[in-house]
Amino acid sequence: MTTDLDDFDHASHMREAFSLAHEAAARGDEPFGSVLVRDDAVIMRESNRINTEDDLRRHPELHLAYRACQGYDPEERAETVMYTSTEPCPMCAGGMRTAGLGRVVYSVSGEEVATFTGREPTVRSATILDGVTEVVGPVLNDEGRDVHREFDW
Numbered sequence: 001m002t003t004d005l006d007d008f009d010h011a012s013h014m015r016e017a018f019s020l021a022h023e024a025a026a027r028g029d030e031p032f033g034s035v036l037v038r039d040d041a042v043i044m045r046e047s048n049r050i051n052t053e054d055d056l057r058r059h060p061e062l063h064l065a066y067r068a069c070q071g072y073d074p075e076e077r078a079e080t081v082m083y084t085s086t087e088p089c090p091m092c093a094g095g096m097r098t099a100g101l102g103r104v105v106y107s108v109s110g111e112e113v114a115t116f117t118g119r120e121p122t123v124r125s126a127t128i129l130d131g132v133t134e135v136v137g138p139v140l141n142d143e144g145r146d147v148h149r150e151f152d153w
Contacts, residue, residue, distance in 0.1 A: 003079040005103050005134075008040045013083040014107055014140045020047040020060065021085040021147045027052055031151045034060035034084040036068055036101075038076070044068065060084065061092035065099040078102045085144055086113055087137060093128035104129065106137035107144025116148040 013035055020033025024047035032048040044067055046060035057063070061084050068077050080101050087106040088096060096104060104125065114121040126135040138144065 003039060003102075005079075005081050008037060008081055010083070010105060010139055013037050013042065013081070014085075014105065015143070016042060016045070017083045017085045017107070018140075018143060018147055020045060022150075024048040024060075025147075025151050031147050032060055032084070032086050034064055034082055036064045036080055036082050038072075038080045043080070044071075057091075059089065059092050061088040061104075062095040065092070065095040065101065068099050068101065074100055081105060083139075085147055086110070087135075088125045090123045090125075090128060093123075093125040096125075097129055097132050101133050103134040103136060105139050106135070107140050108148060109138055112138075112145065113148065116151075117153050 016035050017033045021031040024033060025031040029048040029051045034046050035042045036044040044064055046063045048060055049058035050056055064082060077100050081103045082101055083105050086108045087110040111121045129135055
């Protein structure tokens, strides 16, 4: 039986990613959060920890991709969706490409984040994930942008 990724509860999963982004910000990290979903159930959660763990690699998307590779075979990973508060950066998208997740759904685009942070836009995740992982977004964009508006960039 093939999982229909379109049948997932996108709003609920995205709002959990927002909650994780708020938790990250409250702890002193940048406001990014992600959940990994299989069979429409959250199987893993991560929030940004680059400051509190003093580790540049602790972006939630990259860490979830790593954990997915540790816990699931390629066929299982292909049936997962990562919901993330913000479009994955090139580093995270590269890890996700290796993991071979079925889909990534984001709320706030990388171009929008660049506006909030004052940084230059980076390569879009869809370019890096092309042919491997479907990229969908923005989803619940107004709510996702609120996460960044509330953060003191």
